[in-house]
Structure formats: structure tokens, C-alpha cells
Amino acid sequence: MSTLVAPPDPSQWSCPAPLRDHPTIVLGHGGGGLLSAELIEHLFVPAFGNPALDQMGDAAVLALAESERGARLAMTTDSFVVRPLVFPGGSIGDLAVNGTVNDLAMRGARPRWLSVGFILEEGLPLATLARVVDDMAAAARRAGVAIVTGDTKVVERGHGDGLYVNTAGVGVVPDGVEIAPDRARPGDAILVSGTLGDHGMAIMSVREGLEFESPIVSDCRPLAALAEALRAALPPGALHVLRDPTRGGLAASLHEIAGRSGVGVALEDARIPVRAEVAAACEMLGMDPLHVANEGKLVAFVDGAHAEAALAALRAHADGEDAALVGYAVADHPGQLVARTAIGATRVIAPALGEQLPRIC
């Protein structure tokens, strides 16, 4: 057996030279004085720099492109409290950018601008913050969004957990796009863009010290390009619902869509893509991959007449190679999820009460 993908060695991370007088975060870094200004000047601006951020006002002023001026906006927010801060396949920085980018994409929006709010604990190594900031900057470049405004607060030692981060995002919704969780209809095909449970099990295998032949790696990635490719491949209006099944996994997303749209969901267990090592880890820990978080997958409800075109569009994209048609929306049992098992029996998938995997994102 090969060894676990180890998180990078924090001693290898470094912080920008002018900040080395204070190698760990002190309360003054959140005080709005010279120490705050140093963080902004030597860490945030070099990493995130863009004309809007460089304005340095209390707020960033942003202009829509000429062609977008009649368009609607999308707005979303997420806070991130994942443990550990760095894990196989990503870090809290990647998550914080991709999570908010993906929430915008799930309404059919083109993600454009992000805000970032850090809550740092006194004593956090500045090099850890620098690593997270670099990851955020790289993820923002990949997703084509600009980090335009931010805020840093510091809490006393023992009143935080190193680093929490909030991102909020704004995107532009193209004319005619109507994608929402209450638009599923009986007969819709339900597709997922790839294997389920990778992110949650990557985090759990680090926390539990599990080792597998092929290490489990988070699927954390931006989904806006995949969502746009799917929409472009279908006739207008044929893409009814998009959702990224994060906390609570595919089951929580499907329960919410079923409830809001008043449809039932009929799945086929055999069609649900799960990596062998993820299935093994889930079995070992007594978890159901349908309830485990993903950070780089989407679920789509598509007019059933266009199911094949939708599947082909997902599979043609680098972020959707393992896409699968996993079931259909039905008029029966509204609000409920039913799966046909491999041996042909039927099981009802109950909604989870709370949290199987605390602090997974």
C-alpha cells in the first residue's frame, strides 16, 4: 500500500519578507493601524491585486460590461471552517473561492467578483495565512473571478481555530437563464457530473489516518465552465435545476430540490459513480456516499427529452468525464428519495438530521 497523500509541510511555507518581524498573527494585525496596513500591502494586494482592489476604498466600485447592463445579478456567501486547513487536493483557500464561485454557477450566473473576510486567531503562523492567500489567488485566476474587497479580524488565542474565512460573490445572470431549485418537473433526467463523496472522504481519511492503495483526493474545483457548457448544449429552458452537492452530499441536495419542486426522486444505485477507495472508506466509517460532501461536482435536472445530449455535454468537458445519469424526477412520492438497489429492491433515503462530518468545508 502506498502512503497517504500528506498535507504539505508548513515549515516549507514562507511569508513575504517585510512581514517577518511578526512571524505569527498578533491582535494588532486586526486593528486597522500599521500592522493591518502591512498585511494588506505585502500580502493581500500582491496576491489578489486588481484595479478594483487597488482602489482601497471602504468598498470596491465595479462596472458591468456594456453587454451586461440589462442583466440580473446573483449574490451568495459561504464561511469556511474546514479542519485541517490543508488536505489532499486542496486547502481552505481553494474551497473558499471555489465554493462561492460554484454557488453562483448553480444559478446559471457567470461569477465575477468575490469579497474575502478573514477571522484569524492570535498566534497563527503568518506563513500559513500566506499559503492560504496564495491558494485563493490561484483559484480565483483559474475561475476567472477577481477578489475585489476584504477584511481581516483577529481574535485572542483560544477564541478561534487558526483561520476562518468567508467569501461572498457576485455574478451576472445571462438573459433568459432561469435555473432554480423549484423548477424540477416529473420526467426530468437527473445527472451528476462525476464520482461522489471524494471531498468528504479526503478530509476524513486525513483526520482518521486512513491509508488506501490510491489516496483519496478532494474534488475541489470551479464548476462555472462546466455549468455553462451544459447549458450551451441544451435548448433554452431545458436545464431546470443545478446544485453542487456540498454539505449533506447528493442526498441533501436532492431532498431540497424534491421538496421545493414538489417532485419525487427515483435513483438507481448501480448508476451512482463512487470511486472504489471512497466506497471502501465509507464502509469502514459506516457512512453512505450519498450523504458525503463534494466540492467539485454538480447535479443537474434536465428535461428528459434531452438527457443524452446533457450527458454527452458533461462527459465532453474535462470536469465532467465521469458524469452519469443517475435517475429521474417522478410525480410519485413528492419530496421523497427512493433508490433501486443493485439486487432490485427499493430503499427510501431518509434526510439526515444534522452532521455526519463536522467542519468538512
Added chain:
Amino acid sequence: MSTLVAPPDPSQWSCPAPLRDHPTIVLGHGGGGLLSAELIEHLFVPAFGNPALDQMGDAAVLALAESERGARLAMTTDSFVVRPLVFPGGSIGDLAVNGTVNDLAMRGARPRWLSVGFILEEGLPLATLARVVDDMAAAARRAGVAIVTGDTKVVERGHGDGLYVNTAGVGVVPDGVEIAPDRARPGDAILVSGTLGDHGMAIMSVREGLEFESPIVSDCRPLAALAEALRAALPPGALHVLRDPTRGGLAASLHEIAGRSGVGVALEDARIPVRAEVAAACEMLGMDPLHVANEGKLVAFVDGAHAEAALAALRAHADGEDAALVGYAVADHPGQLVARTAIGATRVIAPALGEQLPRIC
């Protein structure tokens, strides 16, 4: 001596009836399952409810008014970690809404939409969260903004401090408005909209158990209407800079403006409005009111030819009755603050390194 204004008695707060099975926050409230859904259904939606929030998608979809379609947007974010959560004159809920509303207003924007991200600590009384949510809803109504999207995470006991909250905001910048921290010019009059240091000293007097004849109350309030009244009273382009002097107080705001605009700042100590009880508290604790946080005051740099009109406009507004002209921008000593003291001497006001008053907002 009268007694200190006591924070409200938490035992008097209540939480909505359907949530009483779990009178304190548990990890599952952040898990995306039924417990999360209960918080949303019985607490957040009744308090914040509006058509955009009710969409319940991964992001809210928002439409600009017809008349705003060519306009620029403003975007900002702040996290709030104030201790205690409730203080004379407000709570973390009021602060979280007004702080972000004010950051938008300081760019001349009309605040429109807010996102809210909670990071809750396991064990937080649900009634405390309900109180904060009610305060946020009331502050949003007063400021004329809608809370359109949100997120809740829960961290284990001992890894937070009850409740942290992040808000991000989006506003619309009217055509022709150009207000930014690099637009101050020598000859500009510098005005403040009222007494300085009230918020910081209200928090400190609670923490230190200080009692005064007249209790010190936070000035926490929305400033968008005052900012708009000031702009409307002046010729186009005469209002150069707006800033709300929060963390670091007036001194930090003036240092930043002076540095970014390349001007010096000349103040007259005798003209700076400070309440007697705030001055007394500052003296007792060895603080300078110029470095103490405000949460309901603005500082404006206005073309010197229109100083009187600006002062009259501020004083005519209920949120600017104690406004004062406190000094001028000068070509000398760029980036530096100099004050003429009451006895006619001159002092240089040095920038603060870090934090006089940790967790003031």
C-alpha cells in the same frame, strides 16, 4: 451617579417555538440537514424574509431597477467579532448591518443587498442567535437594505467565541459620483458628522465596568442617508472623500486618506467634538479619542469653497446634529497629521501600530 446601562438580560430573550427542542446550537445546525433547514425556516426567513431570500437557491438572483441599469456597483465585506455581543446602544447584529451599509455609503453608493455568514460555537443559546438575528433584521429595515442570502457554520465548543458574523454588501453608485480616498486636495475642508469615540468607549466601559453620570452609548447607525444628504447639498464633484472612522478612529482614517491622496492634514483640537464622559473615560484609560472607534460617524473632505454648505447640510440631518469642521487638507507635510492644541502648540499625531481596543467591532 446613575448606573451603567446594562446589556439586556439574556434570560429575557426567546427563540421561535419550533426550535425549542434544541435550545442551544449543536454541530448539526451547520450540517446542511434537517437542523439547518429548521434554523432557516423558523429563524432566518421569518426575520429577514424578502422575495430574493425566499428563492432559496445557492445564490440569490437580483434585478437592478430600470433607472440603475447603466450604474456601477459597489461591493464590500466585514467580519464582526465584538465582545460583548450586546452593549449599550447596540449589538453585533446592528454593527454587522450598519458597518457594511456604511462602507458602501462611503463610496457614494446606495446600499441595496446584504449577505450574512454566521460562524456559531456549539453551545450558543439559540435565544442569543435569535436576538442577534432580530437586531440585524431591524437594522436592515432602517437602512433600506435586503438580506438576500446567507450561510451558517458551527464549530466545536472551545473553537469559537459564541458567534462571529460576516456581512458583505452590494450597492449602486449613481452616475457621476466619484468619492474615493485618493481624491483629497490641499484646501479641502475636513468635517466630522458628530462626536468621536462613542462606540469604542461604550464597549470599553462595559468591559472595564466603568460607570459615568451619563452612560456612554454606542453611536452605531446607518450613514447612507446622511452621506446622500451631504452630496445632494453640494455641487457635483465638490465632495471628494468620505470615510467612516471605525477601527483606529479618526486618526487611522485621516492617515490613510492623507497617504493615498498625498496631502497633509491640519486639525484644530478645540474643534473636535468629544462628549465629556467619553473624554473622561479616555483619560482614565490612557486613550486618545482620535484613535477610538466610531460606528455612526463619517469624515468628509469637501472643496474648501463649500465648507459652510457642507456643515449646514450635515447639521440639518438628524444623524449629523453635532457635525463640526475640524481642519483642512494642506500641501505641507504630505501623509502626516498635525493638530494645533488648545494652548496654540502643534503636535504631530503618529499612526498607531496595532490595536488599542481589541475586538471593538
